[in-house]
Amino acid sequence: MSAQVSVAIIGAGAAGIGFAVTLKSYGFRDFVVLEKGEVGDTFTKWNPETHLISPSFTTNGFGFPDLNAVVPDTSPAYSEGNEHLSGIQYAHYLKELARKLELSVRTHTEVKLIRLLPDESYELKLSDDTILTAQYVFIAIGDYAYPYTPNIPGAAHGIHYANLKNYDELPVNGPQLIIGGNEAAFDVAIHLAKRNIHSYLFASDSSATSTNPDPSKRLSTYTSAGYQKYRSFIQLNEDKTVLAINKIDDEYRLLFRDGTLTKTNKRPIFATGFACYQSPLIANLFINYNDRPLLTKSDESTISPNVFLLGPQVQHGNVLLCYIYKYRQWFAPLAETVLQRIGIDINPKISDKYLQNGMYLKDYSACEVNC
Ligand SMILES: Cc1cc2nc3c(=O)[nH]c(=O)nc-3n(C[C@H](O)[C@H](O)[C@H](O)COP(=O)(O)OP(=O)(O)OC[C@H]3O[C@@H](n4cnc5c(N)ncnc54)[C@H](O)[C@@H]3O)c2cc1C
Structure with a gap:
């Protein structure tokens, strides 16, 4: 069995869900989020005593969206009633977003393999043995499944x-x-x-x-x-x-x-971090440069056209997008990039909304304090 979609987003974590909502805000529907577990799966696997370190606070009405919100009009502090959310609470926030905004998410569907086809689209082999063909692929698999330990004896x-x-x-x-x-x-x-x-x-x-x-x-x-x-x-x-x-x-x-x-x-x-380059998907589609996937200025792979990376693993020089309040600023510019390539007019009101909420940044050099 095979199906087709314009945009495949792999991973329903903070990055995948935030980006999917952004695409939908622009009126685009021809996408699917593929998630090997549940929405927010990584967060549900956190140690129960671990909480988000960046505080959540309902400041949206004053032009400063909650630091952990992935969508302008939402606040995890408001919906979960906690300033430092547990992993379970943050997963619940993401699940509610996906449910209320009726996102197209296929849970319990792992992307096993991605292959470039001669017509420059991609064939995604899924865990249920079906094939999905997509023109654009956004990898939002996070890195939590790939703990990094230094390569030392013992x-x-x-x-x-x-x-x-x-x-x-x-x-x-x-x-x-x-x-x-x-x-x-x-x-x-x-x-x-x-x-x-x-x-x-x-x-x-x-x-x-x-x-x-x-x-x-x-x-x-x-x-x-x-x-x-x-x-x-x-x-x-x-x-x-x-x-x-x-x-x-x-x-x-x-x-x-x-x-x-x-x-x-x-x-x-x-306590030595994580490294997504250990994922076979990343290894096959990106060049590994200093243990990070090498990216163009639009966060696209340098070897796989129309394959993009979303989330905290994105790094440009000294600029690290390691926190939600940083990488959420790239959802709208990336959505614009892909919609323009598909040939869809951009609704400037949506871009403006992201801009007004401090969630739109196109130029890494504009990042203060090295982002
Ligand atoms: C202990 C800890 C505390 C943190 N505290 C903060 C904080 O306070 N503030 C902050 O901004 N950030 C914090 N972070 C970082 C934050 O968790 C990450 O930024 C966030 O989880 C990354 O989101 P993501 O969507 O990129 O990845 P994830 O949330 O990991 O989502 C990736 C999803 O992809 C799925 N997936 C993976 N491979 C496949 C596949 N092949 N096919 C289908 N699905 C797949 C996974 O199941 C998962 O659901 C913290 C991280 C940790 C570990």
Whole structure:
């Protein structure tokens, strides 16, 4: 069985749903969102104790949409009644958007393979063994399914924090070693501190000591407040690049670039981020440049025409779109790009609405504080 669509959006997370709503706002209907789980699936997999660090607040009426909204007239703070939403709450916000706006979403449908056809359209092989043909493909698969651990000997002895589903299962005796010094490392350490467990963080550098004005490059105020509260439980060690982990009997030994060694009887935790280039879809359709998909200025693949990347993995030079309030600004310009290619007139009122709400930015160089 095969079907056709102009635009296929892969992934029904914040980026996929936000972009789908934007396309629909412009009056465009010939798209489908393909989602391997449920809408907002990644958020439902977060540790239940994890919350969004960027605050949600119902400021929409004053020209400042809720920082975590993916659609101008909505506010997760309003609909979920929380300033720092849990993953489940944010998934619910996305589900409600998809339901109320009647988005075309195919859940439990994984895109297994994408192949360029001679007529320059794409053939998408789906998990139900059907084929979908699309002229334009927007990849919004996030990176949460691809935890990154440094390529060092013995890395398999550690555990990535995304795989910690319950902090209560961690042993309580002795301090916990955490490799990393940014949001996630502190988030884990704070949750352990609440259980009276000390943490030693080891990092080359840390956002906790950064004075960069970009809020995504220094520790968020939310996490920072937790760090201050539990400071006696959390020891940050900078200039500590781990080179290897050896396991001898029940002991883990971390060797650092400065020649020092630290021992622990607990499995070290990696809080070292995520890397979407590990996804076969990304690997096949984009050039990997410094562990990031290489993109044109319109976030299009440099080797697969009409294939675009959406979401936090988009990077241009120093400009990182790692947070919702950043990458949502590209939904409307990208929608314009694809609609113009299809030959559809752009309704300027929609673009203006996104602009008025601070959700329209076409030029990366206009990003303040390096975006
Ligand atoms: C602990 C933590 C805290 C965070 N806090 C914040 C914060 O406070 N503020 C903020 O702005 N950002 C925050 N982020 C980042 C935020 O979660 C991401 O920006 C957001 O999830 C990215 O959205 P996305 O739509 O790109 O990806 P996702 O939300 O991961 O969605 C991708 C979707 O694609 C689906 N998918 C994957 N592969 C396929 C396939 N082959 N076929 C079909 N479907 C597929 C997945 O099931 C998933 O539903 C945080 C992230 C983490 C991990």
